[in-house]
Amino acid sequence: MSVFPATAAAKAKGRGTTAAGSRPRPRKNQRAAYLFIAPLGIGFAVFYFWPLLQTFAFSFTEFGAFGGHTFIGGDNYARVIKDVTVWQALGNTLIYSAIGLTALPIAIVVASLLNRRGLRGVALYRALYFVPFVTLPVAVGLVWNWLYNGDYGLLNEVLGRLGVDRNHWVSDPSTAVYAIGAVMVWSTTGYYLIIFMAGIKGIPRDYHEAAELDGAGALRRFFTITLPLLSPTLFFASIICMINSLQTFDLIYIMMAEKNPAIGDTQSIVGLFYKWAFIENAQGAAAALAFLLMLLIAALTFLQFRLQKRWVHYG
Amino acid sequence: MAETSGTQAPPAPRRRVDAGSVATHAVLSLGALVMVFPFLWQLLTALKTLAETSRVPPTFLPDRWNWSSFEEVFTALPFREMLTNSAINTVGRTLGQLVFCSLAAYAFARMRFRGRDVLFALFLSVLMVPSSLLVLPQYDIIQRLGLLNSTPALFLPGMFSAFGTFMLRQFFLALPKELEEAARIDGAGSFRIFRSVMLPLIRPALAALAVITAMWSWNDLLWPLVVNTDPREMPISAGLTSLEGQYETNYPVMMAGSLIASLPMLLVYVFLQRHFVQSVALSGSKS
Numbered sequence: 268m269s270v271f272p273a274t275a276a277a278k279a280k281g282r283g284t285t286a287a288g289s290r291p292r293p294r295k296n297q298r299a300a301y302l303f304i305a306p307l308g309i310g311f312a313v314f315y316f317w318p319l320l321q322t323f324a325f326s327f328t329e330f331g332a333f334g335g336h337t338f339i340g341g342d343n344y345a346r347v348i349k350d351v352t353v354w355q356a357l358g359n360t361l362i363y364s365a366i367g368l369t370a371l372p373i374a375i376v377v378a379s380l381l382n383r384r385g386l387r388g389v390a391l392y393r394a395l396y397f398v399p400f401v402t403l404p405v406a407v408g409l410v411w412n413w414l415y416n417g418d419y420g421l422l423n424e425v426l427g428r429l430g431v432d433r434n435h436w437v438s439d440p441s442t443a444v445y446a447i448g449a450v451m452v453w454s455t456t457g458y459y460l461i462i463f464m465a466g467i468k469g470i471p472r473d474y475h476e477a478a479e480l481d482g483a484g485a486l487r488r489f490f491t492i493t494l495p496l497l498s499p500t501l502f503f504a505s506i507i508c509m510i511n512s513l514q515t516f517d518l519i520y521i522m523m524a525e526k527n528p529a530i531g532d533t534q535s536i537v538g539l540f541y542k543w544a545f546i547e548n549a550q551g552a553a554a555a556l557a558f559l560l561m562l563l564i565a566a567l568t569f570l571q572f573r574l575q576k577r578w579v580h581y582g
Numbered sequence: 583m584a585e586t587s588g589t590q591a592p593p594a595p596r597r598r599v600d601a602g603s604v605a606t607h608a609v610l611s612l613g614a615l616v617m618v619f620p621f622l623w624q625l626l627t628a629l630k631t632l633a634e635t636s637r638v639p640p641t642f643l644p645d646r647w648n649w650s651s652f653e654e655v656f657t658a659l660p661f662r663e664m665l666t667n668s669a670i671n672t673v674g675r676t677l678g679q680l681v682f683c684s685l686a687a688y689a690f691a692r693m694r695f696r697g698r699d700v701l702f703a704l705f706l707s708v709l710m711v712p713s714s715l716l717v718l719p720q721y722d723i724i725q726r727l728g729l730l731n732s733t734p735a736l737f738l739p740g741m742f743s744a745f746g747t748f749m750l751r752q753f754f755l756a757l758p759k760e761l762e763e764a765a766r767i768d769g770a771g772s773f774r775i776f777r778s779v780m781l782p783l784i785r786p787a788l789a790a791l792a793v794i795t796a797m798w799s800w801n802d803l804l805w806p807l808v809v810n811t812d813p814r815e816m817p818i819s820a821g822l823t824s825l826e827g828q829y830e831t832n833y834p835v836m837m838a839g840s841l842i843a844s845l846p847m848l849l850v851y852v853f854l855q856r857h858f859v860q861s862v863a864l865s866g867s868k869s
Contacts, residue, residue, distance in 0.1 A: 296693060299772035303689035304701065307682040310742030315708050318719035325718060377613060380606050388607075394855055395614040398621070401851045401858070403801050405822040406840035410624045413833050419636050421623060457617065458862060465863035485602075514712050517803045521823060524830070537804075540714050545808055550718055557715040564712060 325554035336551070343555035353556065355531060356539040357563075359444055360513055363535060366448030367455065367512035371504055374459035379493050381460075382467050393464065397457035404454070408521030411450045412437060437522055443529035447522055451512065459504050466500030467493065498579045506571055513564050516541065536560050628652065628838040635833050651838035658828060658835065659821055660814050661842070667810075668800055668817035669846070671736040675799040676792050678741025684788065687747045688776050691754030692762065702751075708744035713804065721808055731812040740799060746791050749864060753787040754780065790861035793854050800847045818843040 326343055328336035347353050377396065381389050399407065414422050417435030427433060436446040470493065478488050494501075516537040523530050534542075536556065544553035627635055628651050630644040655661055689695070690702050720739050729735040757780060765775045781788075806820040813821060822843050829835045851858055 296772065297695040300689040300693040300695040300698075303685045303693070303772070303776070307686040307705070307742055307747065308701075310682060310739075311705060311708060311744075313723065314720055314739040314742060315711065315716060318716040318723070319711060321719035321722070322715050377610065380610055383603065383606055386603060386606060392610050392614055393859070396617050397855075397858065398848070398851070399617055401797060401847055402621075403819060403822075403840070403844040403847065405803060405819050406624075406844040407620075409822070409826065409836050409840045410620045413627060413837065414620060414623065416833075419638060419640060419833075421640060424639055453617070461859055461862040514714065516714075520803065520807075521826070524826065537712075537714050541804065541808075544718055545721075554718060557712065557718075561710075561712055561715055565710070 322554045322557060325551055326558055328551050330548060330550045339551070343551045344559070346552050347555050347559060352531065352534070352539060353536075356534050356536045359533060360515065360535045362444050363448055363451060363515050364509055364512040366445065367451050367508055367515075368505065370452045370456045370459055371501065371508060373452070374456050374463050374504075375494075375497065375501070377456070377460055378463035378467050379489055381464060382493075384472075393457075393460065396460050399454040400457045402454070404517040405521050407450065407454055408518050411446075411453075412522050415446055438527050438529050440529040440532040443523070443527075443533045447518055447533055450518055450522070451515065454518075455508070455511075459508070462504050463497065463500060466497050470496045495580045499581055502571070502575055502579045506568060509567060509571070510564055513560070513567070624837045624841055628834055628841055630834055632832055632834055636831075648834075651834040652842070654835050655825070655839040655842065659825060659839070661818075661821070661839070663814050664816055664818040664821035665843075665846075667733055667736065667815060668819065668843075670733050671740075671802075671806070671817050672796050672799040674734070674737030675740040676795045678737065679743045679746045679795050680788060680792060682741060683743055683746035683791070684750050684781060684784075685776070687750035688754050688780060690747070691751045692757075692780070693772070705744055705747060709748070717804065717808055720805075724809055731810050731815045733815065735809045735815075736806055736817060737799070739805070740802070743795070746795065749791060750784060750787055752864075753784040757783055786857075786860065787864075789854070789857045790864060793850065793857040794861040796850060797847055797858070 325336065327338055327340060329339045329342070330336055377392075380386075381392060414420055415436035417423065417433065417438065420436075422436065423433045434442060437443050474492050474496075475488055478492060483491065514537050515535050519533055519535055519538050520541070523533055527533075537560070540553050540556050540560070543549040543556065626642070626644060629647050629649070630641070631646075631648050634641060634645055686705070690698065690705075716739075724730055724735045724738070729738070761779055761783075762775055765779045770779070800817075801819060802817075803819045803823075806817050807823070810816050810820070813824060816824075822839055825836055825839050
């Protein structure tokens with residue numbers, strides 16, 4: 268009873284400025300901080316950290332016909348490494364990544380064109396280029412399958428006028444990977460465009476103006492000013508691009524019907540993972556494959572960070 | 583006024599700039615056409631009859647504007663349920679991320695407590711993990727909770743995001759300390775300060791996180807495909823794929839379906855474009 272008015276008075280009068288009054292606060296504050304973090308922490312523990320440990324455990328087991336997992340050591344990893352379809356999927360995935368990276372130079376060129384002094388309609392162009400990225404990938408896949416259609420597709424019609432032979436683009440094993448890769452570039456260019464536009468905005472106009480006074484043409488300025496100063500952004504974008512394209516799945520799943528003869532020539536690692544895990548019930552091997560994919564992503568990211576010093580300029 | 587503007591913009595290079603901008607516009611418009619034309623073709627195809635789409639050479643405009651494919655989509659699939667599932671999934675994930683990420687981001691940015699940096703690094707590590715690595719056990723968990731083929735299954739794991747936490751934390755870090763101190767002196771508790779002082783200040787960041795999360799949720803395919811196999815419980819992203827099997831060569835119906843399925847997110851984009859652009863620019867400039 269006697270304590271209460273005292274603290275109330277201290278609060279009202281002293282406004283907690285004395286050292287003694289604020290002393291107990293940090294601990295209370297700490298408890299509050301943990302409460303702030305708790306919901307996310309619990310979610311992460313249940314849906315991310317625990318599953319991660321479990322996948323690791325799965326990768327050393329075999330899923331029995333009557334349920335339950337039996338420990339089989341490194342057999343799953345051996346199976347993954349020996350399996351020809353894995354190597355084929357790895358090859359396809361690397362091709363997708365290589366094609367996917369071409370979105371970066373396209374986006375840089377468009378971004379620097381949009382940076383032209385006094386150009387009108389910049390916002391409209393940006394909006395239009397970004398539309399494919401926002402669109403449902405399933406819808407994108409269906410539309411492009413129709414454009415690529417061998418019998419009635421518009422692409423054959425247009426290319427035919429230019430003298431190119433008709434082709435079944437997505438069911439011909441020699442073109443399918445590239446046809447899908449082109450759609451990946453088409454749908455991600457707008458995303459990188461916005462990233463590069465933000466990066467180019469950070470380059471002071473004075474640099475360009477000074478170079479222009481010295482007689483440097485647009486092309487020269489692009490290579491000596493824009494590109495070097497944009498290299499940190501380009502570095503970041505290439506890492507994002509690589510990480511995403513190594514995990515590519517959606518478009519391929521949609522564009523390749525089950526009986527498509529080119530299915531093996533287009534399957535990505537995540538596509539193969541999905542097949543093993545949820546269709547063929549080979550969860551152990553699928554888990555091992557997922558772990559190897561993560562190692563691959565980590566290794567390539569590490570490599571990019573190492574190579575960074577050679578070409579990225581931090582001004 | 584006239585004098586100063588005259589010194590700012592020398593009239594000499596005017597003519598050259600104009601010729602250059604015509605060329606620039608030509609290149610940019612051609613690119614824009616490549617980006618947008620497939621959608622126009624999608625619409626035109628949806629309005630043609632099946633017979634008309636298998637004509638060689640193809641017609642550009644439909645002979646007669648035929649809307650029946652749009653009706654057919656709704657009978658071919660439980661389309662209405664699928665759209666509803668997509669909407670619930672999108673709202674669930676977005677709200678979840680806004681609440682959970684902003685709470686944690688605030689604590690990481692503005693509060694001091696033991697283990698803060700270690701915990702933050704641990705949370706960030708979630709960013710590095712490919713989703714394929716998590717999907718199998720996540721499926722197990724959903725199954726054990728008895729939630730397979732249910733709407734909550736669609737959005738539960740997606741409510742928690744390391745990216746969102748990281749992004750909002752950057753914004754909380756940039757706020758001035760004085761505001762918090764003033765509120766504290768007025769006797770406000772931590773949650774009050776968070777809710778009524780700090781949170782309103784990062785509204786642009788919340789909007790940016792909301793639109794990008796909504797987009798990922800609406801478009802997500804792998805997780806719904808795994809967890810909800812009953813067509814009535816599927817979101818539209820997964821549902822459309824079964825249209826492909828059913829209507830193998832009926833492109834008008836497929837185009838009509840894919841058009842309706844992508845329309846809601848396109849509308850969100852048209853109205854909230856600014857936030858989309860900001861969220862992407864942010865994800866690019868930070869880190």
